[in-house]
Amino acid sequence: MSSNVASRLQEWRSRGLQYWNTLSEREKHLCVLLGPVITIWIIWMGIIQPIKAQRAQLEEQVGNSQQMLARVETMATQISELKASGQVSGNSVPKGSHQPLNRVVNQSAGQHKLVIKSLRSSGNGVQVTLADAPFTRVMVWLDSLEKEYQVTADRVQLEKAQQSGVVSIKRLELTRL
Secondary structure (H helix, E strand, O other): OHHHHHHHHHHHHHHHHHHHHHOOHHHHHHHHHHHHHHHHHHHHHHHHHHHHHHHHHHHHHHHHHHHHHHHHHHHHHHHHHHHHHOOOOOOOOOOOOOOOHHHHHHHHHHHOOOOEEEEEEEOOEEEEEEOOEEHHHHHHHHHHHHHHHOEEEEEEEEEEOOOOOEEEEEEEEEEEO
8 A cells, every 4th residue: 555655656756857847947947936935825825814813803702701701790799789788689589480470460460359350371471351440459460560570561451441440451461571
């Protein structure tokens, strides 16, 4: 096998020498001068430039990562200061976040003395239909859902009932923040 490779190399060398001997003196000088220039250009464009471009990209990524780290450290300091001042509790998990949304809505409505006519899951939230209820009670309930459970009303379709101050909730879409 090595003799096969050696014979091929010898063949290529002899062909190269034959070609070299057919060149004029001017062409030989041109090859001698331009050969190294072209070789250097190929090395520059094929190896050095890609390495430099990659290095610049990595340096930019490091800079971005350092900026992000600085922001995170600043935020961590602010959170620690807020916790120390008592403005933020150590447990920031919303009440009821471990329970399904339909259960949270059902329990909360019961606590606010609201009657749910229908409740069904839809995508990331629930759709609720309520029996006629005082407007202020519904608003207090929605405010409670948002503050205590991180649940917001995305869409509300309500109608005024016959009784003054009472509304009929035809469609209410609730989702967690």
